Amino acid sequence: MTLNPSVRDAMLGAVPSLRAFAISLCGNVDRADDLVQETLLRAWANINSFEPGTNMSAWLFTILRNLFRSEYRKRRREVADGEGSYAESLKTQPEQASRVEFEEFRTALNKLPTDQREALILVGASGFSYEEAAGICGCAVGTIKSRVNRARTRLAELMSIESADDFGPDHEMRAVLTGSGSS
């Protein structure tokens, strides 16, 4: 018996976003890829427990998230930095100015508690609904909502502090420009 090609394709199709999610959890590309590999192996071995017609992506995210929680969490991000290898992994380097912002954002994101970070990523980047995210994280929908809110608030604080210089005259000027409608 071979695996249904559509199931295989769905697994492969989910790999890019699984990696993105894993990297945001681990903060390290190599470890994230190991995590994705482990997820695929686990999924493959348990493919019979996947219900056809349900969301393959959500199923794989759930496996990955649980693996991360059970094993990787023990190692507690001892290579917490990981930004270097993350930046290196990017094929297209953002332009200098936006690149600084980008790094600031990654740093701020990494300061969030894991449960807030994963909720924010699942809802804000992966495109899962609150309900799906709750299913993946094994918690109530309300819990996901409050985690996302706290994550957003905290990020806003961190980013405002880190880019305080941006809010000088330049910002005032921008406020004037945007506030005065079209010109």
Add this chain to the structure above:
Amino acid sequence: MDHRKPTGPKGSMTAPMQAATPEKRRTALNREVQLKIGQQLRASYNEVVEQGVPSRFLDLIHRLEGEKVGQDDKEAQ
């Protein structure tokens, strides 16, 4: 610290538009920051997504397909 000096090029545009209260300004600032957070979040995520499927995972799936499916956890410890 939140006292802002009216520095920068003033020109003739010094008229206070819509009397921006600190309250209003904070809300606008917050909205701007939240917008930026959303953009950065998706941008950093999509950077990875756009890398596609690394050959490592294609190889893995091909290798697994060479094996029998359903040998549940045979190798898992």
